[in-house]
Amino acid sequence: xxxxxxxxxxxxxxxxxxxxxxxxxxxxxxxxxxxxxxxxxxxxxxxxxxxxxxxxxxxxxxxxxxxxxxxxxxxxxxxxxxxxxxxxxxxxxxxxxxxxxxxxxxxxxxxxxxxxxxxxxxxxxxxxxxxxxxxxxxxxxxxxxxxxxxxxxxxxxxxxxxxxxxxxxxxxxxxxxxxxxxxxxxxxxxxxxxxxxxxxxxxxxxxxxxxxxxxxxxxxxxxxxxxxxxxxxxxxxxxxxxxxxxxxxxxxxxxxxxxxxxxxxxxxxxxxxxxxxxxxxxxxxxxxxxxxxxxxxxxx
Numbered sequence: 001x002x003x004x005x006x007x008x009x010x011x012x013x014x015x016x017x018x019x020x021x022x023x024x025x026x027x028x029x030x031x032x033x034x035x036x037x038x039x040x041x042x043x044x045x046x047x048x049x050x051x052x053x054x055x056x057x058x059x060x061x062x063x064x065x066x067x068x069x070x071x072x073x074x075x076x077x078x079x080x081x082x083x084x085x086x087x088x089x090x091x092x093x094x095x096x097x098x099x100x101x102x103x104x105x106x107x108x109x110x111x112x113x114x115x116x117x118x119x120x121x122x123x124x125x126x127x128x129x130x131x132x133x134x135x136x137x138x139x140x141x142x143x144x145x146x147x148x149x150x151x152x153x154x155x156x157x158x159x160x161x162x163x164x165x166x167x168x169x170x171x172x173x174x175x176x177x178x179x180x181x182x183x184x185x186x187x188x189x190x191x192x193x194x195x196x197x198x199x200x201x202x203x204x205x206x207x208x209x210x211x212x213x214x215x216x217x218x219x220x221x222x223x224x225x226x227x228x229x230x231x232x233x234x235x236x237x238x239x240x241x242x243x244x245x246x247x248x249x250x251x252x253x254x255x256x257x258x259x260x261x262x263x264x265x266x267x268x269x270x271x272x273x274x275x276x277x278x279x280x281x282x283x284x285x286x287x288x289x290x291x292x293x294x295x296x297x298x299x300x
Contacts, residue, residue: 005153006031008061010054010077011098012039014235015124016067018131019097019157024048026134026156031060054078058087063153064094067124070242071104078108090116095150097122097138099174099243102167102250105141109166118146120166123173126158127234134158139176141169171250178247180216181240181281182260185267187217188226188285192292201227201298225282226296234280237271244268 005028009020012034023030024046033051034040044050051057054077058064064084068074074096078084084094094112096105096119105121112119125137136158140147143165151160163172190213194204205218225231244265251258267287276283289295 005029005062006060007153008032008051008057008064009067010034010057010064011067011073012036012043013067013069015097015128015131016065017042018128019065019067019136020048021046022132022134022157028156031057033057053082054084055082055087058084058089058092058094061089062091062093063150064092065122066094066096066098068098068100069239070098071100074098074100074104074108078111085111085115085117087117088115092117093146093149094119095122095154096120096170097124098170099123099177099239099246100170101246102171102174105170106167120146120150121169122150122154122160123169125173125176131157137161139163139169139172141166141171174243174247174250177240177243178251178258178261181244181264181268183215184217184221184282185264185284185288186260187215187222188288188296189292191222191296192288192294195296195298196292196294201296221282222296225280226285227298229297231276231279231283231286234282236278237268237281237283238277240281241265241268241272 007023007028008031009016010033012020012032020030020032020043030048031051032040032043032048033054040050066074066077094117109119120140120142123139125139130136134157138154138158138160140150140160140162141164142150147162154160163169191204208214208218248258248261267284270287271283285296
């Protein structure tokens with residue numbers, strides 16, 4: 001079914017670009033829009049059709065993907081004379097993939113529903129390399145029948161988990177990012193203890209991987225970025241502070257105490273103060289290394 005559909009994408013940034021590239025590689029007919037003409041032209045050269053506005057994209061496609069920095073950006077592409085809501089395309093299924101406040105997701109979805117447009121949240125789990133390889137995990141908030149349509153199309157990009165009604169997908173994403181961020185700091189702090197005590201990373205990794213202490217950072221973030229000092233690209237500190245802030249706001253609205261996450265957010269702010277806002281979020285290791293007067297640049 002997905003092969004017969006024309007897709008549209010708005011937002012060709014850090015995650016949007018590999019997703020657009022993957023869709024083109026899979027033979028999906030793609031209409032694209034971005035406020036950066038250079039980003040748009042790169043995909044036109046690869047076979048995408050350029051659109052002049054969000055409404056223009058929405059008019060030309062069956063399924064629309066938006067991958068934008070924050071809630072106000074989503075609202076801006078939805079509303080106004082050139083917005084998605086003005087497209088008049090009542091057959092449109094809008095997969096909103098941005099990490100935003102779930103209340104914004106619900107509000108925009110309700111606006112869409114009044115006009116006969118289906119908008120669901122399809123939050124992204126994974127890295128840019130996973131997007132390029134079609135190995136993303138999507139956390140979806142939708143009704144059962146709409147989820148099935150979305151799942152069919154998203155098989156080009158990875159797999160899906162149906163988290164509940166609209167808003168549940170991005171809620172799950174915020175919870176996931178919150179836990180992943182706390183796990184990263186806890187892992188770094190444990191490894192710094194071992195480092196100062198004279199232990200080797202390979203031995204600590206083997207032991208920790210075989211216990212309840214195991215987590216993905218031991219296998220990806222630490223060996224792939226922190227030990228190699230590869231902080232130049234990836235998921236930026238500024239974006240992580242934004243996502244974590246949304247998660248903390250959600251916890252406050254729900255009345256759920258957060259004892260660890262606020263401290264981790266303070267550590268990210270220290271990274272920001274050092275001018276590391278565009279660095280990958282694993283740069284928080286350098287903040288902790290400074291506090292511990294040690295480092296995790298283990299010898300091979």
